[in-house]
Amino acid sequence: MHAFCRLKGPEEGSRCISWSLGTSPDCWTYLHFVFYSFGHDDDSASQGDSDLWTGSGVKCERRSISLPIGRNGETVTFGEDRTWLGMRTGTSYGNWIEAKHPGTVAFSMCDERHFVPRASHSEWNECGLKHPDGASGIALFQMLLMSGTDLWSSTWQNCLDYIDSLYEVTIGDLVSGGERLETLMADPSGQLAERYFKTANLLKIFQKHVDAIPHSLRAMEKTWRRTYPGLHADLLTRFSETTQVELLDNWRLVIAHAENKHGQLSARIEKMVAELMRLRDSLFLSRLSRDTG
Numbered sequence: 001m002h003a004f005c006r007l008k009g010p011e012e013g014s015r016c017i018s019w020s021l022g023t024s025p026d027c028w029t030y031l032h033f034v035f036y037s038f039g040h041d042d043d044s045a046s047q048g049d050s051d052l053w054t055g056s057g058v059k060c061e062r063r064s065i066s067l068p069i070g071r072n073g074e075t076v077t078f079g080e081d082r083t084w085l086g087m088r089t090g091t092s093y094g095n096w097i098e099a100k101h102p103g104t105v106a107f108s109m110c111d112e113r114h115f116v117p118r119a120s121h122s123e124w125n126e127c128g129l130k131h132p133d134g135a136s137g138i139a140l141f142q143m144l145l146m147s148g149t150d151l152w153s154s155t156w157q158n159c160l161d162y163i164d165s166l167y168e169v170t171i172g173d174l175v176s177g178g179e180r181l182e183t184l185m186a187d188p189s190g191q192l193a194e195r196y197f198k199t200a201n202l203l204k205i206f207q208k209h210v211d212a213i214p215h216s217l218r219a220m221e222k223t224w225r226r227t228y229p230g231l232h233a234d235l236l237t238r239f240s241e242t243t244q245v246e247l248l249d250n251w252r253l254v255i256a257h258a259e260n261k262h263g264q265l266s267a268r269i270e271k272m273v274a275e276l277m278r279l280r281d282s283l284f285l286s287r288l289s290r291d292t293g
Helices: 121-127 136-166 171-176 178-186 191-227 241-292
Strands: 019-023 028-040 064-067 076-090 104-110
Touching: 019 191, 028 136, 028 191, 064 191, 076 136, 104 136, 121 136, 136 191, 136 241, 191 241
Parallel strands: none
Antiparallel strands: 019 028, 028 076, 064 076, 076 104
């Protein structure tokens, strides 16, 4: 809850609190993970009747970044969005009730929307996750992580779509002539080149935030693997060796899914940064040749 509610990001500080996992002395295991991303913050959409609020739980203060990079130089704000996934699940270890699938309670809390996990039979089979006896709750949490990764990725993609739209040249721009076309072609004031530079560096900042979630997932998986290493485990644990191996297979799928989404986002950001810097340099050279010509 602290990672979800505080203003400071879950990855900030001396200790990352994006995730946690642990056990109670009895049969219970708990797992938590917080995803976050940034997106265009449209003030007009958030104003008005409070009944229009569609988030779940309380509305917490979030980080934001504001820069004058709008199409006409207006200030654009990007706000943070977080999603918290939590679970308390029972295992056969220390459980007085013999059951293949002990009780599980899971919840999600989001800033902007309700989280709808992928949990149908077809989606489960598509992901390839296993659900071993005595650990179906853990497998379900791994499924939630994959769904959370999809939501995290789509939110970032929407953010990048919006940034792309700021620099999209329309037919109207081309036929309008006048100051707008002159700015696109020669940037006499130098403001467009400055916007390109600021946006490119904003994207570099976003890249660091994009990197944070896969890093946290890998750290969570590493801790799990160290605790439940699978075959030849030295200590008696709450999962059989076979169950441990199947859960480790699931973790590999979770990490691979996150790395795939991360790779797509990183490649797009890299391409956008390169294009913006190329446009910035071409405008700079155009102005330089005009001034010295």
